[in-house]
Amino acid sequence: MNQDIRRGLLEKIADLHDVPAGAYNIRENGESVRQNTEEITIETKTDKPGINIIVKSGTKNRSVHIPVLITKTGLTEMVYNDFIIGDDCDVLIVAGCGIHNTGDEASAHDGVHSFEIGKNSHVRYIEKHYGEGNGSGERIMNPEMTAHLAEGASMEIESVQIGGIDSTNRKTVITAEEKCEVLLSERLMTDGHQDVVSDTEIILNGADSKARINSRSVAKGNSTQLFYPKLTGNADCFGHVQCDSIIMDDAKIRSIPEICANCVDARLVHEAAIGKIAGDQILKLMTLGLTAEEAEEKILNGLLK
Amino acid sequence: MLRLQNVTFTVPQNEKGGKNTILDDVTLDIEDGSYVVVTGPNGGGKTTLAKVIMGLVKPDSGRIFLDGMDISSLDVTARSEAGISYGFQQPPRFKGITVRDLLSIAAKRKLKKEDACHLLTKVGLCATEYINREVDTSLSGGEVKRIEIATVLARAETSKVLIFDEPEAGIDLWSFHRLTKTFRELHEESNCTIIIISHQERIISQADEVLLIADGKLSLRGKPEDILPSIDDVEEKPCMVEMDK
Numbered sequence: 001m002n003q004d005i006r007r008g009l010l011e012k013i014a015d016l017h018d019v020p021a022g023a024y025n026i027r028e029n030g031e032s033v034r035q036n037t038e039e040i041t042i043e044t045k046t047d048k049p050g051i052n053i054i055v056k057s058g059t060k061n062r063s064v065h066i067p068v069l070i071t072k073t074g075l076t077e078m079v080y081n082d083f084i085i086g087d088d089c090d091v092l093i094v095a096g097c098g099i100h101n102t103g104d105e106a107s108a109h110d111g112v113h114s115f116e117i118g119k120n121s122h123v124r125y126i127e128k129h130y131g132e133g134n135g136s137g138e139r140i141m142n143p144e145m146t147a148h149l150a151e152g153a154s155m156e157i158e159s160v161q162i163g164g165i166d167s168t169n170r171k172t173v174i175t176a177e178e179k180c181e182v183l184l185s186e187r188l189m190t191d192g193h194q195d196v197v198s199d200t201e202i203i204l205n206g207a208d209s210k211a212r213i214n215s216r217s218v219a220k221g222n223s224t225q226l227f228y229p230k231l232t233g234n235a236d237c238f239g240h241v242q243c244d245s246i247i248m249d250d251a252k253i254r255s256i257p258e259i260c261a262n263c264v265d266a267r268l269v270h271e272a273a274i275g276k277i278a279g280d281q282i283l284k285l286m287t288l289g290l291t292a293e294e295a296e297e298k299i300l301n302g303l304l305k
Numbered sequence: 306m307l308r309l310q311n312v313t314f315t316v317p318q319n320e321k322g323g324k325n326t327i328l329d330d331v332t333l334d335i336e337d338g339s340y341v342v343v344t345g346p347n348g349g350g351k352t353t354l355a356k357v358i359m360g361l362v363k364p365d366s367g368r369i370f371l372d373g374m375d376i377s378s379l380d381v382t383a384r385s386e387a388g389i390s391y392g393f394q395q396p397p398r399f400k401g402i403t404v405r406d407l408l409s410i411a412a413k414r415k416l417k418k419e420d421a422c423h424l425l426t427k428v429g430l431c432a433t434e435y436i437n438r439e440v441d442t443s444l445s446g447g448e449v450k451r452i453e454i455a456t457v458l459a460r461a462e463t464s465k466v467l468i469f470d471e472p473e474a475g476i477d478l479w480s481f482h483r484l485t486k487t488f489r490e491l492h493e494e495s496n497c498t499i500i501i502i503s504h505q506e507r508i509i510s511q512a513d514e515v516l517l518i519a520d521g522k523l524s525l526r527g528k529p530e531d532i533l534p535s536i537d538d539v540e541e542k543p544c545m546v547e548m549d550k
Contacts, residue, residue, distance in 0.1 A: 278397055286382045289382060298410065302402035
């Protein structure tokens with residue numbers, strides 16, 4: 001793989017300039033380079049493509065990087081990654097996929113991620129998707145994620161797709177037991193003829209559990225976005241869904257938040273807003289010395305930050 | 306010096322035609338470094354006057370000069386670069402942009418925490434509570450208004466003319482007291498021309514000069530002590546709605 005392309009993709013999807021510290025598994029065109037640590041073991045699955053990431057109980061302030069890079073046109077892969085996080089852990093997991101496609105065949109990566117998070121553990125999971133290359137072949141990513149949080153566990157998910165992916169169908173299901181906390185932040189930008197479907201469900205099964213889904217997006221060109229964020233409360237819990245989208249050009253956005261209470265003590269709220277950039281926002285930033293184009297960029301970057 | 310020369314601004318009256326005159330052949334000079342309050346009845350043209358100066362609305366006719374330079378054809382960005390700043394009467398909100406981000410854009414440099422703190426203190430806000438908050442709907446109207454004023458203060462070092470459009474609107478008594486002090490200090494410590502659109506006697510009384518705008522015209526100008534007593538004499542517009550017979 002061309003080292004400049006490799007470096008560029010790694011920087012975009014994982015903020016990496018070099019090999020990361022700690023445990024990692026860098027998958028490049030289907031081949032993996034890996035490092036384990038005493039506390040974190042990464043092993044290849046024997047029954048299907050993918051890896052198991054096993055974090056020992058009590059592991060604190062450690063990180064795992066598992067970026068996927070694809071530069072071969074026509075390469076399509078389906079990868080199953082299972083994360084088994086012990087009790088009382090505090091770990092950062094940086095995933096993400098970068099596709100550089102200069103050919104005329106579609107390149108696709110479909111990652112199926114499954115998390116089992118132990119009691120009182122905290123996981124911060126960052127997943128960035130990015131595509132580039134001037135070929136006519138599509139860049140496709142269809143990530144699926146399931147997570148189960150044991151009592152007292154918490155999970156922060158940052159999902160970012162800010163450019164270059166032609167088609168995405170994302171499905172996420174998270175189940176949380178007592179005293180859990182889930183914070184899911186989604187940032188999306190689409191342009192041209194890109195299409196995104198994002199289907200997210202968080203199910204709060206335990207008392208004193210909380211969840212927030214915060215989805216922000218920008219749709220430009222002729223792109224389409226479809227959001228189905230759903231929160232289900234089966235206990236004394238709190239949940240909040242917020243979707244904010246800026247629509248531009250000839251784009252189309254559908255946002256369909258759903259809240260579902262199956263317990264009298266469940267408190268669930270949803271908000272969704274779609275709108276173009278307000279003229280007075282642009283004018284305000286122009287009074288501060290920005291051009292109209294710079295103002296627009298600032299507003300979009302702010303929303304997607 | 307800021308000079309407006311025969312500035313007229315109209316808006317269409319209705320679909321059938323006709324025009325409503327918002328600014329009617331306004332000519333005025335404002336001296337460098339002066340502290341001027343623009344006051345007058347609601348709908349008299351004060352905000353339009355400020356927007357015409359900032360370039361936010363384009364007059365039908367007339368010219369605007371800043372230090373002898375004709376800025377009439379400059380857009381908002383260029384007028385900002387020329388040294389004009391404007392605090393909106395109803396400031397917009399920005400999802401995802403923090404108070405510190407906005408102040409940094411205004412100051413044209415990444416503000417240190419203490420710099421942002423200094424600006425927020427001047428508008429009566431506790432920096433540690435606000436600096437990393439987004440300028441979105443989670444802030445009250447009064448909070449957004451004070452942040453708006455702070456964005457103009459952030460530009461004081463590089464601006465020639467600072468315009469504040471009803472800075473007192475939506476602000477509590479304690480913060481208002483702080484603001485009047487800030488405007489006074491700003492006038493004492495900077496060389497900027499300060500133009501404040503206000504209805505508040507306390508702000509009016511500390512100005513060098515008061516301009517009374519009514520019916521789109523500059524109807525009076527003078528020292529606060531001369532103008533304040535005559536405000537009662539400004540004729541109220543009669544209600545034009547026909548009563549049911």
